[in-house]
Amino acid sequence: MSTIAANQDLFVDLNQTDSETVSGGGFLSIFGLGKREKFTVSNQTHLRIPYSVDGKQTSYPYAGVDVTWTTRKGGKIAFDYDFGRPGVQRRKYNLSNGRKYAFRLDTRTAYKYDIELFRIG
Known part of the structure; x- marks a missing residue:
């Protein structure tokens, strides 16, 4: 299975943002998982x-x-x-x-x- 992104820069930026959120709290803190x-x-x-x-x-x-x-x-x-x-x-x-x-x-x-x-x- 492969994933194709129309805008590679946006794809990379979103992945970096998601990984920062998961590791730094943000999203997880909302659900009490900090x-x-x-x-x-x-x-x-x-x-x-x-x-x-x-x-x-x-x-x-x-x-x-x-x-x-x-x-x-x-x-x-x-x-x-x-x-x-x-x-x-x-x-x-x-x-x-x-x-x-x-x-x-x-x-x-x-x-x-x-x-x-x-x-x-």
Whole structure:
């Protein structure tokens, strides 16, 4: 089977564009098939911290638990950083591939139950 292109330059240009899209994200990201990222989130507090990564809620929000995530949707984490106030005070971060993160109490604030996510590796 052979393929004939009426305009070879256009054919080459389209092939280059398609290969860039497949390798660089673009088209694949639309369908949640972007670059694979893997990272670990550790809960180093005494609190149960519900959080989500790319919209998926963790099954393990418990103190002392490490969770390794693998995602193709960007690695965006969201969590409530202040349990003392009514409602959700949402904080969001984009996590980096191959890194380790830990929830810890945020001693930089006056309220003793504020939490923050720190990069630890």
